[in-house]
Amino acid sequence: xxxxxxxxxxxxxxxxxxxxxxxxxxxxxxxxxxxxxxxxxxxxxxxxxxxxxxxxxxxxxxxxxxxxxxxxxxxxx
Amino acid sequence: xxxxxxxxxxxxxxxxxxxxxxxxxxxxxxxxxxxxxxxxxxxxxxxxxxxxxxxxxxxxxxxxxxxxxxxxxxxxxxxxxxxxxxxxxxxxxxxxxxxxxxxxxxxxxxxxxxxxxxxxxxxxxxxxxxxxxxxxxxxxxxxxxxxxxxxxxxxxxxxxxxxxxxxxxxxxxxxx
Numbered sequence: 143x144x145x146x147x148x149x150x151x152x153x154x155x156x157x158x159x160x161x162x163x164x165x166x167x168x169x170x171x172x173x174x175x176x177x178x179x180x181x182x183x184x185x186x187x188x189x190x191x192x193x194x195x196x197x198x199x200x201x202x203x204x205x206x207x208x209x210x211x212x213x214x215x216x217x218x219x
Numbered sequence: 220x221x222x223x224x225x226x227x228x229x230x231x232x233x234x235x236x237x238x239x240x241x242x243x244x245x246x247x248x249x250x251x252x253x254x255x256x257x258x259x260x261x262x263x264x265x266x267x268x269x270x271x272x273x274x275x276x277x278x279x280x281x282x283x284x285x286x287x288x289x290x291x292x293x294x295x296x297x298x299x300x301x302x303x304x305x306x307x308x309x310x311x312x313x314x315x316x317x318x319x320x321x322x323x324x325x326x327x328x329x330x331x332x333x334x335x336x337x338x339x340x341x342x343x344x345x346x347x348x349x350x351x352x353x354x355x356x357x358x359x360x361x362x363x364x365x366x367x368x369x370x371x372x373x374x375x376x377x378x379x380x381x382x383x384x385x386x387x388x389x390x391x392x393x394x395x
């Protein structure tokens with residue numbers, strides 16, 4: 143099961159999906175959201191990867207691992 | 220006044236969390252009955268509920284931040300309330316628990332301000348800054364505003380003095 147966390151005012155919104163046939167719809171929704179967020183300037187990072195692997199920026203939905211955090215577009219404050 | 224009435228009606232229908240319960244707007248022409256009917260459309264402002272939601276969001280964000288930090292960063296956060304990140308090719312930065320100009324570069328004394336486009340709880344902001352600084356520093360520095368040491372406020376000056384003291388202490392130990 144993979145988890146996509148999108149940071150927002152409530153903390154984060156969580157989308158869980160897997161590669162099974164039953165989870166196809168959830169996966170499609172998550173992919174559409176992921177693509178839309180990134181096209182609007184958001185950045186996604188693979189986190190909590192285990193085995194001491196560092197966090198990593200990701201741009202390809204198929205490369206997502208167990209947990210991914212999507213940071214909305216950053217702007218100068 | 221008659222001409223402004225549609226605008227006032229629209230304003231009454233807008234959700235304004237800062238508005239007071241039972242807020243009334245004077246419309247001379249409308250009469251008391253019409254005014255009461257228009258005010259009935261206002262959503263009740265539940266300050267306790269708003270605050271509880273805000274606290275819940277921050278708690279959720281804090282939990283995610285604590286799960287995502289490395290062991291040393293988590294220890295720093297629990298001890299000092301801030302934590303250090305290494306930006307590749309840029310050096311070490313401290314992320315402080317405030318919403319603006321909270322990324323501190325101790326080598327230069329500069330403070331950087333980079334927020335998310337939408338509002339997120341403070342812990343989520345710190346997490347976003349950590350992730351972007353560690354993994355995509357060019358994006359961070361492309362948009363961040365920088366406040367040089369010269370314009371530091373009292374909090375930053377206090378922080379810098381603490382860093383200076385720490386460096387001085389370490390320097391003395393090195394000499395010995």
